[in-house]
Amino acid sequence: MSWLQVDARHFTLLAALLFCLGLYAVIVRRNSVAILLGIELMLNAANINLVAFQRYLGPSVNLVMDGQIFALVVITLAACEAAVGLAIILNVYRVLRTTTADEVSLLKW
Amino acid sequence: MLQQLLSPQLVVFAVLALVTLGSAVLVVTLRRVTHAALALLPCFIGIAGLYGYLNAGFMLAMQIIIYAGGILVLVLFAIFLLERRIEGPMVAASHHVPAGVAAAGLLAVILVLLLHGEPWQARRLPAPEPELGLAAGAAPPGFEYRFFGYGPDSHTQGEANTQRTGLYFLTYHLLPFELTSVVLLVAMVGAILLARKRSAEEEAPEADEEPVPDQTAAGGEGT
Numbered sequence: 001m002s003w004l005q006v007d008a009r010h011f012t013l014l015a016a017l018l019f020c021l022g023l024y025a026v027i028v029r030r031n032s033v034a035i036l037l038g039i040e041l042m043l044n045a046a047n048i049n050l051v052a053f054q055r056y057l058g059p060s061v062n063l064v065m066d067g068q069i070f071a072l073v074v075i076t077l078a079a080c081e082a083a084v085g086l087a088i089i090l091n092v093y094r095v096l097r098t099t100t101a102d103e104v105s106l107l108k109w
Numbered sequence: 110m111l112q113q114l115l116s117p118q119l120v121v122f123a124v125l126a127l128v129t130l131g132s133a134v135l136v137v138t139l140r141r142v143t144h145a146a147l148a149l150l151p152c153f154i155g156i157a158g159l160y161g162y163l164n165a166g167f168m169l170a171m172q173i174i175i176y177a178g179g180i181l182v183l184v185l186f187a188i189f190l191l192e193r194r195i196e197g198p199m200v201a202a203s204h205h206v207p208a209g210v211a212a213a214g215l216l217a218v219i220l221v222l223l224l225h226g227e228p229w230q231a232r233r234l235p236a237p238e239p240e241l242g243l244a245a246g247a248a249p250p251g252f253e254y255r256f257f258g259y260g261p262d263s264h265t266q267g268e269a270n271t272q273r274t275g276l277y278f279l280t281y282h283l284l285p286f287e288l289t290s291v292v293l294l295v296a297m298v299g300a301i302l303l304a305r306k307r308s309a310e311e312e313a314p315e316a317d318e319e320p321v322p323d324q325t326a327a328g329g330e331g332t
Contacts, residue, residue: 006118009224011159014126016220018133020213025137028209031201033142033188037149040180041133044156047168055163065277068165069285072274075175076289080296082180086187087303093191099199 011052019045032089032101036082043078047071121162129155142199143192146184153177166270 003010018041025038054067093099096106128151135148157172192199203209278286 004114004116004119006116006122010122010126011163012224013221014129014159016217016224017130020217020220021130021133021137023216024209024213027212028137028203028206029201030204031142031199033184033191033199034145034201036184037136037142037145040149040176041136041152044153044176048156048159051160051163051165051168055165065273066282068168068270068274069277069282071165071168072171072278073285073289075171076293079175079180080292082183083300084296084303086183087300090187090190091303093194099191099195102204 008052008056011048011056015045015048015052018042018048030100030102032092032099032104033086035101036085036089039085040078040082043074043081047074050074118162122159125155125158125162128152129159140200140202142201143185143188145201146181146188149181149184150177153181164270167274170271 022038022041022045025041026035029035029038050067050071052067054065089099092104096104098104132148132150132152132155136145136152139145139148153172153176157169157177160166160168160172188199
């Protein structure tokens with residue numbers, strides 16, 4: 001159980017730190033594009049976990065590929081999210097003349 | 110002594126992890142959004158290297174092609190479009206920094222503590238029966254030999270990774286595959302609808318309200 005032997009824990013630790021950095025960006029950043037960058041970091045952290053768990057903790061016969069399959073689905077959804085999110089940001093700028101997330105408060109009561 | 114401690118695997122992993130985490134810190138802290146987005150590139154490449162380490166060759170290729178080649182270029186494209194309209198560099202100010210540090214730090218502590226107490230290797234699932242895999246008739250000719258040729262610890266067949274990914278996407282994971290294609294279609298239509306310029310019919314009522322001399326100004330604004 002030494003940390004000198006690379007196994008799933010190393011990848012999970014890396015993914016946890018990456019996810020926390022993404023969360024920090026989402027909380028702290030005021031620009032909507034910078035918030036999207038933080039979300040990309042979090043999605044990548046989830047993908048690292050999926051692939052690492054399949055490699056190290058999945059069935060020992062290398063027949064089942066569920067981790068990589070769902071990581072690919074997540075990558076596709078991340079691409080969709082980036083496309084739609086950036087389109088929304090461009091549209092919001094066209095209407096409100098701002099890219100700062102807190103200034104988009106038309107629905108605030 | 111040092112050579113015994115530092116196995117090649119550990120060195121490779123440490124380098125890739127340092128590249129990934131270091132550039133992720135830059136993504137989070139750099140003030141100009143353009144710089145932050147560019148710092149995402151080494152982060153994605155480091156993660157692609159980690160996929161290579163995990164013998165997921167197809168994931169490596171997709172990480173480079175979709176993330177570094179697609180999403181990052183899209184983000185930069187949007188940033189440049191916005192900066193042209195803002196007429197200056199887009200700066201991402203930070204607010205609530207103590208709250209962010211507290212939330213992210215607390216989550217990190219919880220996750221690391223969870224990580225510390227679990228005997229990971231003991232939870233490894235038993236190997237499935239070979240018969241539970243693909244039926245012999247479903248596999249393409251010539252595939253079965255390679256497919257069942259894998260031993261319990263033969264993780265090095267990187268060249269078959271793409272083949273297996275395609276096979277599983279079109280057999281066991283057909284539903285996620287089809288759902289993903291529907292989501293892609295919806296996202297494509299939605300992004301085009303959101304980002305296109307307003308069409309002539311939508312502009313027309315506003316133009317009618319304007320007095321006649323102002324129509325040139327309204328047309329100039331629309332472009």
